[in-house]
Amino acid sequence: MLTRCTRIALTALLSLPLLGLAPALAQESPITPGVLDTAKVPGVMAKAVDGFIRPGYHHFTEEADTMEETVAALCASPSSETLLNAQSTFGDLVEAWSRIEIVRVGPVLDDNRFERILFFPDRKGTGLKQVQAALAKPDPSVTSVDTLKDKSVAMQGIGALEFVLFGTDAETLKTSEGIYRCQYGKAIAANLKRLGTELTQAWDAPKGVAAAWKTPGPNNPIYRDEAEAAKELLGVLVHAAETVRDQRIEHFYKGDAVKGLPRQAIYWRSGNTFRSITANIEAIRDLIAQSGMVDLLAEDNRSVVSSVDFVAHSLSRVSSDIEPDVAKALATPKEVAKLDFLLLNSRDLILRLNNDLGGGIGLAAGFSFSDGD
Incomplete structure (x- = not known):
């Protein structure tokens, strides 16, 4: 009798040739x-630092900087085109972070930096409610990185920015009606750049964690x-x-x-x-x-x-x-x-x-x- 796991495996593997894909199942060897x-x-640790970790944080910081620039352009000239540009840039930011987020050790754990960049999973929806509340009633403290950085970690990272750009009423960003929402998004992007800069500096320091x-x-x-x-x-x-x-x-x-x-x-x-x-x-x-x-x-x-x-x-x-x-x-x-x-x-x-x-x-x-x- 086939186990449930085996049935799942067979279903997946039998389907894959039709998709033009090959199953993994690499040859076993003792x-x-x-x-x-x-x-x-x-030497291996040095190459991990200089070949992967440091370049990864630098790339994330660069993408956060670009994100801030594109959101600023959206705020200055709201339109379908500038919104699409910001949304596209968001995808690049996600990819950059997703490559370096696997390093869940070192400076990224200090001061809750990891959660400030990405608060996930949000099992009780607490973070989502905080972001929605911030958008429902204008609050100048979320439109400046200097004050946003001291708020809940769920309000200042990639998840919050995703809701700003893609969540309920995101279409208001195409017009002047969404200026406050846009300013909040710009502050989030600036905060991500700030965190990325701190991480690059920590790993670049000659006598630091590297x-x-x-x-x-x-x-x-x-x-x-x-x-x-x-x-x-x-x-x-x-x-x-x-x-x-x-x-x-x-x-x-x-x-x-x-x-x-x-x-x-x-x-x-x-x-x-x-x-x-x-x-x-x-x-x-x-x-x-x-x-x-x-x-x-x-x-x-x-x-x-x-x-x-x-x-x-x-x-x-x-x-x-x-x-x-x-x-x-x-x-x-x-x-x-x-x-x-x-x-x-x-x-x-x-x-x-x-x-x-x-x-x-x-x-x-x-x-x-x-x-x-």
Whole structure:
């Protein structure tokens, strides 16, 4: 008898050839438990910082700056064209953040910066109500970054900006009627640029967190040895894959389209749900590649990296091809098959990162990063 999970897998995989796609299911190969090559860890950590983390925050900050400029142009000359330009720029901002948001360690956790940039999930709708209240009654304190930054985290980030640009009554932004709403959006964009600047400065500082990543050792305030540093980097990858499955996909779809909750999906209003998920997955691939994690594996274990990349690339290819409107996707069997594919193979990606890559580089296979150990 087929289990429910197997039925879902078969349904997805049988549907994929019709879509011109191939299932992930990379060839299995035995993993020999590795011993961490401590001499190579500092180099890998340095490449992670200089090749992925620092460029990622710089790119996000640049997109936030562009976002502020386009919203300012919208406020100065409200029209259908300037609104469409701001909405398009918002998609670029989402993608930039989605690539670097997988790094949920370091300065982004200080002063609730992560939540200030992205407050999600908003399980009780508290943040949405706060944004709606701010728009319902003009309040000068939300139109200036100097005062907005001290308000609720839910009112000052990407989620709030999405509602300003795409939520109820967003069409007023095309006319002078929406000037207050537009000024609020401009303050949010300015606040995102402020936060991005703080993060780039923190990671660019010669003696700051970047130095700690690059030089693990007994005098390091963060990583006392190479194993702690390698565990942090691997943990970033595992947590990223878990977030894709648990908070990005299963938050609105758990395998039954009838019970799907499209309005629980991140960025559903702007149609950027799957663009964000794709960027998350591509970021996992990019971090592995840019850091040179393959160097931590013994020669006979190096196929692990290509196996992980194969599964991640398959996920990315499918997620980038799904109908952007989440409600429409859930109502279309062909699109639901793609969602089933994401559910099945995102779990596989987590296991390959946690067990295969972790075990291969010398961290205990099967170690769970979810418990904070």
